[in-house]
Amino acid sequence: MTTTEPRIIPMGLALNEAMDIAMGLDEKVFLLGEDIAEPSGGVYKITKGLSTKYGTHRVRKTPISEAAIIGAAVGAAIAGYKPVAEIMIMDFIAVCLDQITNHAAKIRYMSGGQTTVPMVIRTSAGAGRQFGAQHSEMLEAWAVHTPGLKVVVPSNPADAKGLLISSIFDPDPVLFVEPMLMYWDPQYACDVPVGDNRIPLGKANIVREGKDVTVISYGKQVHDAVKAADILAGEGVSVEVIDLRTLVPLDEATVLASVSKTKRAVVVHEAVTRCGFGAELSSRIHEELFGTLAAPVARVGGQNTPVPYAKNLETAFVPQVADIVAAIKSLNK
Amino acid sequence: MATTNRPDSPDRETLVQMYEIQNKIKTTDERFRSMLTSGQIQLIYYSPRGQECISAGYAVHLRPDDYVVTIYRGLHDHLAKGVPMRELWAEFLGRSTGTCKGKGGPMHITHPDSGLVVTTGIVGSGIPIANGFGLAAQLSGTDQVTVVNFGDGASNIGAFHEGMNMAAVWKLPVVFVCQNNLYGEHTPMSMSTGVEYISERGAAYGMPAVTVNGNDPVAMWHAAGEAIARARAGEGPTLIEARTYRFYGHLMGDAMEYMPKEERKAAMAADPVPAFRAWLLENGHATEAQLAEIEDKIVAMVDDAVEFAMNSPEPSLDELYTDVYEEIIK
Numbered sequence: 001m002t003t004t005e006p007r008i009i010p011m012g013l014a015l016n017e018a019m020d021i022a023m024g025l026d027e028k029v030f031l032l033g034e035d036i037a038e039p040s041g042g043v044y045k046i047t048k049g050l051s052t053k054y055g056t057h058r059v060r061k062t063p064i065s066e067a068a069i070i071g072a073a074v075g076a077a078i079a080g081y082k083p084v085a086e087i088m089i090m091d092f093i094a095v096c097l098d099q100i101t102n103h104a105a106k107i108r109y110m111s112g113g114q115t116t117v118p119m120v121i122r123t124s125a126g127a128g129r130q131f132g133a134q135h136s137e138m139l140e141a142w143a144v145h146t147p148g149l150k151v152v153v154p155s156n157p158a159d160a161k162g163l164l165i166s167s168i169f170d171p172d173p174v175l176f177v178e179p180m181l182m183y184w185d186p187q188y189a190c191d192v193p194v195g196d197n198r199i200p201l202g203k204a205n206i207v208r209e210g211k212d213v214t215v216i217s218y219g220k221q222v223h224d225a226v227k228a229a230d231i232l233a234g235e236g237v238s239v240e241v242i243d244l245r246t247l248v249p250l251d252e253a254t255v256l257a258s259v260s261k262t263k264r265a266v267v268v269h270e271a272v273t274r275c276g277f278g279a280e281l282s283s284r285i286h287e288e289l290f291g292t293l294a295a296p297v298a299r300v301g302g303q304n305t306p307v308p309y310a311k312n313l314e315t316a317f318v319p320q321v322a323d324i325v326a327a328i329k330s331l332n333k
Numbered sequence: 334m335a336t337t338n339r340p341d342s343p344d345r346e347t348l349v350q351m352y353e354i355q356n357k358i359k360t361t362d363e364r365f366r367s368m369l370t371s372g373q374i375q376l377i378y379y380s381p382r383g384q385e386c387i388s389a390g391y392a393v394h395l396r397p398d399d400y401v402v403t404i405y406r407g408l409h410d411h412l413a414k415g416v417p418m419r420e421l422w423a424e425f426l427g428r429s430t431g432t433c434k435g436k437g438g439p440m441h442i443t444h445p446d447s448g449l450v451v452t453t454g455i456v457g458s459g460i461p462i463a464n465g466f467g468l469a470a471q472l473s474g475t476d477q478v479t480v481v482n483f484g485d486g487a488s489n490i491g492a493f494h495e496g497m498n499m500a501a502v503w504k505l506p507v508v509f510v511c512q513n514n515l516y517g518e519h520t521p522m523s524m525s526t527g528v529e530y531i532s533e534r535g536a537a538y539g540m541p542a543v544t545v546n547g548n549d550p551v552a553m554w555h556a557a558g559e560a561i562a563r564a565r566a567g568e569g570p571t572l573i574e575a576r577t578y579r580f581y582g583h584l585m586g587d588a589m590e591y592m593p594k595e596e597r598k599a600a601m602a603a604d605p606v607p608a609f610r611a612w613l614l615e616n617g618h619a620t621e622a623q624l625a626e627i628e629d630k631i632v633a634m635v636d637d638a639v640e641f642a643m644n645s646p647e648p649s650l651d652e653l654y655t656d657v658y659e660e661i662i663k
């Protein structure tokens with residue numbers, strides 16, 4: 001038996017490895033986006049070194065033209081390539097939404113399955129760095145509302161790597177949302193397997209088992225949910241934490257099995273609460289389990305405002321561990 | 334006479350082939366309009382009448398593995414690129430035997446075997462996508478060319494600007510064909526566009542650009558031939574502005590009150606399809622019997638396609654959730 005030393009790396013490096021592995025496996029994989037080639041390797045350095053290794057024809061720096069970036073990815077995908085397009089910040093999705101929702105998402109359907117769009121849109125998202133209202137949003141609900149798109153939001157480096165490799169080789173367009181604060185922060189680093197560690201889309205992860213309440217989350221808030229669970233464990237409340245990993249496809253079976261057991265659920269995300277993914281998930285849980293629930297499903301999400309700039313206001317916008325603790329306690333009254 | 338007489342005109346076979354395409358478009362359009370008017374069919378219909386020579390002029394330069402991207406007013410491009418008549422009619426009528434199993438409709442005709450890869454209902458959006466096909470050809474080292482069609486109205490939307498610039502920067506093998514029919518929906522070009530000629534915009538992207546009489550099949554053939562040859566040789570993109578006229582307004586049922594009656598009357602009097610037919614005969618490029626035979630064949634082809642489509646079933650309700658993703662996700 002061999003033992004392997006844990007290899008603790010941050011999400012930024014894990015994502016880089018995923019693209020490196022995919023490009024090494026399949027010459028049809030190529031990257032395009034603003035500033036992604038050397039010398040900078042992207043504003044967040046996620047593609048560092050890849051243009052040197054694979055050439056600037058496969059790691060393509062683009063003009064600041066989001067519609068042209070996604071359009072080029074759509075056309076190349078139909079023609080047999082597997083493009084990975086980087087949209088620097090998720091708020092910029094608004095600039096190319098036509099290409100994403102009217103084209104990437106609908107072309108398989110509109111063509112009756114004759115043409116398909118196997119591409120990934122990687123984008124960084126989330127508040128917490130005082131980037132203000134146009135560089136901080138989590139807009140995954142826009143994509144979930146669009147049939148034809150898959151939506152992935154990883155919560156840790158190992159998942160980010162495995163889910164990104166799967167997304168690149170997925171036959172459908174995937175919006176891959178990367179929580180910006182987790183890229184290089186060592187507190188979010190974890191043991192990441194060497195090599196191809198593909199994780200299937202549509203398979204949630206039960207991060208922590210419990211019996212009294214189920215907290216369902218994704219992305220960075222999974223860590224806050226675990227912290228809340230730790231706090232409540234000291235008070236005798238046993239909290240199960242589910243990391244959805246992917247919103248489309250949704251692992252509804254895992255969610256419903258857990259809530260059937262605990263009879264209480266809290267959905268947590270950073271995005272604006274109103275019409276956020278929590279609204280959909282809460283509704284689904286109620287539809288399936290209404291008669292067995294001990295309390296209505298609670299939602300913990302961002303405030304229904306643009307993301308503010310001032311540090312205190314920004315912190316007030318983002319759901320905190322204490323908010324999750326309070327929501328769980330409210331279900332146990 | 335709209336057609337240019339030039340010593341370097343295409344050979345007789347090509348000239349007749351262009352006429353055949355034009356006639357196929359005209360005949361198909363006439364059948365759609367008559368069936369719509371008589372109430373035999375109901376669908377949203379954007380007539381391409383008046384714009385036939387443009388599609389015919391570029392299509393005869395293309396191979397089946399070259400790509401064409403077009404828009405909701407795309408019937409002429411579909412037929413010119415070789416989308417089969419039966420499947421085309423069936424798709425327009427929303428039948429399971431259509432190109433897209435009846436799930437796309439007239440605004441989304443797709444037939445990869447013919448190279449008709451995208452039809453979009455969003456003005457200008459085909460332009461960035463065409464770049465992706467061009468990029469795929471460039472990365473693969475093939476000499477495939479992509480022709481993307483759009484109207485004058487599309488030259489005022491952001492996707493045009495972003496797409497043209499990217500194509501020029503990356504020297505993509507894409508030919509941008511602006512079918513300038515002088516109206517964007519209900520608004521004349523003079524009220525929406527800051528330049529007299531769309532081709533003036535090529536300079537802004539460092540892209541060769543030319544304005545051509547889109548109703549002159551020989552002039553269009555030359556312009557398209559040069560642009561396609563340039564793209565095939567890896568020398569980058571070209572913008573062709575083909576000036577034409579839209580005989581029947583934006584969409585079937587359009588009252589066309591925004592189009593001056595005299596202007597429309599003059600354009601229809603100069604109908605480029607019969608004009609080209611007369612030119613072919615006058616210059617001895619074809620005989621009356623030869624053209625009549627082609628026309629009869631096309632009428633029979635349309636008759637057959639209409640019957641095929643009208644007798645085809647609607648898609649099964651099981652198709653609602655197929656082709657959203659590779660696997661069914663509800």
